[in-house]
Amino acid sequence: MNRAPTMPGLFKIDSMNSFFVLLSPTILSWKNELFRREKGSWLRRLFLLFLAAGFCLGTYWVVRRVLLYFHSVHGLGPALAFQLLLIILMTFLSMLLFSNLITALSAFFLASDLPLLLSAPTSPGHFFAARLTSTTINSSWMVLFFTLPILAAYDTVFRGGAVFYLWAGLVLPLFLVIPAATGVLVTHLLVYFLPARRIRDVLFFIGLFAFIILYLLFRFSRPEDLVRPESFGFFAQYLTAMETPSAPYLPSSWSAEILGAALFKRPADLWLFYPLLASYALFLPWVAGWISSAVHLAAWSKAQESRQGRRKTRLLDALLHALTRPFPKTAQAIAEKDIKSFLRDTTQWSQLFLLVALIVVYIYNFKVLPLDRSPIPAATLRTIVSFANLGLAGFVLSAVAVRFAFPAVSLEGKALWILQSSPIALRSVLRSKFWLNLIPLLVLGELLIYLSNKFLRVPDWMMALSLVTIFLMTFGITAIGVGVGAMHPKFDYDHAAQIPTSFGGVLSMILSVAFVGLCVMIEAWPVYLIAARALKPDAAQPGLWALAPSVALVAALTTAAVIVPLRLGVKRLDAIEK
Numbered sequence: 001m002n003r004a005p006t007m008p009g010l011f012k013i014d015s016m017n018s019f020f021v022l023l024s025p026t027i028l029s030w031k032n033e034l035f036r037r038e039k040g041s042w043l044r045r046l047f048l049l050f051l052a053a054g055f056c057l058g059t060y061w062v063v064r065r066v067l068l069y070f071h072s073v074h075g076l077g078p079a080l081a082f083q084l085l086l087i088i089l090m091t092f093l094s095m096l097l098f099s100n101l102i103t104a105l106s107a108f109f110l111a112s113d114l115p116l117l118l119s120a121p122t123s124p125g126h127f128f129a130a131r132l133t134s135t136t137i138n139s140s141w142m143v144l145f146f147t148l149p150i151l152a153a154y155d156t157v158f159r160g161g162a163v164f165y166l167w168a169g170l171v172l173p174l175f176l177v178i179p180a181a182t183g184v185l186v187t188h189l190l191v192y193f194l195p196a197r198r199i200r201d202v203l204f205f206i207g208l209f210a211f212i213i214l215y216l217l218f219r220f221s222r223p224e225d226l227v228r229p230e231s232f233g234f235f236a237q238y239l240t241a242m243e244t245p246s247a248p249y250l251p252s253s254w255s256a257e258i259l260g261a262a263l264f265k266r267p268a269d270l271w272l273f274y275p276l277l278a279s280y281a282l283f284l285p286w287v288a289g290w291i292s293s294a295v296h297l298a299a300w301s302k303a304q305e306s307r308q309g310r311r312k313t314r315l316l317d318a319l320l321h322a323l324t325r326p327f328p329k330t331a332q333a334i335a336e337k338d339i340k341s342f343l344r345d346t347t348q349w350s351q352l353f354l355l356v357a358l359i360v361v362y363i364y365n366f367k368v369l370p371l372d373r374s375p376i377p378a379a380t381l382r383t384i385v386s387f388a389n390l391g392l393a394g395f396v397l398s399a400v401a402v403r404f405a406f407p408a409v410s411l412e413g414k415a416l417w418i419l420q421s422s423p424i425a426l427r428s429v430l431r432s433k434f435w436l437n438l439i440p441l442l443v444l445g446e447l448l449i450y451l452s453n454k455f456l457r458v459p460d461w462m463m464a465l466s467l468v469t470i471f472l473m474t475f476g477i478t479a480i481g482v483g484v485g486a487m488h489p490k491f492d493y494d495h496a497a498q499i500p501t502s503f504g505g506v507l508s509m510i511l512s513v514a515f516v517g518l519c520v521m522i523e524a525w526p527v528y529l530i531a532a533r534a535l536k537p538d539a540a541q542p543g544l545w546a547l548a549p550s551v552a553l554v555a556a557l558t559t560a561a562v563i564v565p566l567r568l569g570v571k572r573l574d575a576i577e578k
Contacts, residue, residue, distance in 0.1 A: 018122050022130035025113070026137075048503060051510050052145075060149035067157040078264040081158065085260065088150060089252035092143050093179060099139040100183025107135045108184065108296065109191055109303040118300065124293040132285060136180035138501075147172065154263055164262040170274070171255050174281035178251045181284035188291050192299040251277060330424055331432035338436055341411065355400065359448065362396065366452040379459065383531040386458040387524070390469055393448045394516030397441055397470075397477050398509055405437040405481030406508045407499040409573070410489045426573045430486055430566055438478045445470040465527070465547060472554055473519050476561030477512045483565025484508040487572045515561050522557070523550045 070080040108114075108131055117127060155164050254273040261270060320339055324332040366389070409430075449470045453463050488504025499505060526546040 019126045019129055022117065022122060022126060023133060026134045044503065048506065051506075055510075056145075056149045059146060060153050063150050063153035064156055067153055071157055078158070081154070082256065082260050082264060085154070086253065086256045089175070089256050090250065092147065093175075093250065093252045096140060096143055096176065096179035097183060099143075100135060100180045101187055103135050103139045104180075104184045104187040105191070107131050107138075108187065108292075109300055114300065118297070124296070125289060128289045128292045128296075132180060132184055132288070135184060136176055139180060139183070140176040144172070144176070151259075154259075158263045160263045164259065167258055167262045171258050171277065174277045175251060175255050177281045178277075178284055181281075181288045185284065185288040185291055188288070188295055188299060191303060192295040251280060327432065327435065328428075330428050331435065334424075334429060334432040335436045338408070338433065355444075359444070362392075362448060363451050363455070366455040380531050382456045382458050383462050383527070386453050386456050386462050386466060387520075387527050387531075389449065389452050389456075390466055390473075390523075391516060391520045393445060393452075393470055394473050394477065394519070395513060396448065397445050397474060398512035398516060400444065401437070401441060401477050401481035401512060402500045402505050402509045405433075405441070405478050406485040406505055408433040408437060408482055409486045409569070410491060410499045412491075427570050430482060430569055430573070434478060434482045434566060437482060438475065441478050442471065442474050445474045461530075461547075462527075465523070465551070468551065469519065469523065469554060472558040473516055476515050476519075476558045479562040479565050480512050480515060481508050483567075483569040484511065486569025487565075489572075489576075515557070518557060519554045522553045523547070526550050 066084070067081055070084070071077040151164075151168055154160065254277045257273045258270060258277070261267070320336045321332075324335045324339075327335055366385075446467060449466045450463075453466055458466075484504055484507055488502065488507065490499050490502045490504065526549075529546060
């Protein structure tokens with residue numbers, strides 16, 4: 001296909017059918033996934049639909065409760081709700097930027113169908129429009145899934161009415177297109193200017209770029225101002241600061257201004273903010289399309305070049321051998337193979353940059369918490385927040401496990417027959433993948449809990465309980481990820497990022513979160529009794545022994561969460577072999 005560095009025919013209508021033809025594989029794959037007739041498929045879809053509805057209702061209920069509390073604060077309710085809307089949209093914007101960077105790299109340069117598409121008689125404009133559309137949808141559907149119940153909760157509390165939903169329908173598509181076009185544009189430039197042999201450097205810059213954006217957006221939101229009115233001299237000054245966007249030059253602020261005008265009846269120049277949003281949503285795809293027509297073919301050609309091999313691998317081999325020495329010989333060989341495959345797959349290890357950004361922001365949240373200004377005794381409040389942190393850390397570990405532990409079996413791909421035909425029991429294969437994913441998840445979980453509790457200055461008993469609980473939960477989360485990944489493998493993928501978004505990935509995330517929730521519920525009552533001692537000094541004071549039964553129950557639940565998924569995963573792999 002001839003790709004001259006000229007303006008693309010992005011808006012030609014003479015052969016618009018080619019756009020839908022290019023987009024048809026994505027649409028047909030969704031159709032097949034929804035309407036494919038297989039044994040138990042409808043039951044699985046109904047179960048997934050039920051769980052999705054439950055998550056929507058849960059999100060709606062939590063946000064509505066928070067907004068009702070804000071609404072009860074006289075004079076500050078709308079301002080607090082507006083700041084929360086700003087923070088939510090800014091967080092979603094940062095997530096969309098990083099997600100589109102990774103998805104665009106796969107869609108435009110790493111997908112397996114690119115040789116066929118680029119050799120077809122299709123205009124560059126239609127190719128770009130189809131890929132931009134699929135990138136936007138694949139990167140934005142989950143954010144949109146969480147946004148809808150949040151907006152519904154805002155409408156329920158503040159009575160935005162039909163006008164609010166009209167503006168939401170006009171704003172959300174533009175809000176999703178801007179980070180998608182930005183991610184596609186940045187990805188094209190990085191791949192074009194960096195040599196193909198340095199594709200890892202491409203992903204390094206993508207990760208670094210996403211980390212900087214995430215950090216700056218978080219600092220721009222200034223969430224600590226929501227609970228620090230004493231830093232303002234007068235109430236009017238505090239109220240004005242609460243109603244003013246912290247980052248007025250970002251699309252998230254323009255969107256919040258438009259939605260806030262419909263919700264809170266606050267004055268806003270809609271004919272300034274909406275044209276700004278629309279102009280960027282039109283201009284950025286146009287610029288990205290022009291850049292793509294000029295550099296895509298050359299950049300894609302560079303991306304096909306093999307990475308130059310390294311002759312000196314003794315140091316890496318020695319390091320891997322030392323790290324996997326505690327494993328049995330069979331598990332050690334499989335672990336070394338998986339680690340080397342992980343290091344060779346840029347779409348896998350590049351996600352570590354996002355993980356580092358997540359840890360930094362997560363720990364920073366606890367550093368800025370103004371616990372000393374609460375009317376509740378500081379020691380009690382620190383204990384309560386630390387215990388709630390167990391659920392948050394468990395949720396983070398569940399998300400990381402879906403990204404790394406769940407694809408462990410699927411990443412074998414068409415080479416699974418090698419393991420099946422080798423004199424190695426599939427049980428050993430699954431166990432080695434379990435232990436290989438468990439160790440880094442354990443380090444991550446313990447690090448999150450220890451550092452956050454150090455910033456909270458919790459008592460020693462709470463520190464010990466948190467470390468023991470997250471230790472147990474990590475075993476269950478990892479086993480659920482690996483086991484469900486073996487029960488619902490996805491071998492027919494274009495790139496590894498598609499694996500966690502499959503039915504099995506969603507099921508693994510839901511089961512992991514449910515497991516974390518059960519563990520937290522089991523320990524909630526004894527922790528509350530001990531933490532409330534400062535509130536009721538005259539009442540009978542329970543000892544730390546009250547924690548023993550709950551910890552034992554969590555250990556028993558963890559044992560079941562480890563054994564059941566792994567056994568079911570082994571049975572599924574045996575069925576595939578037969």
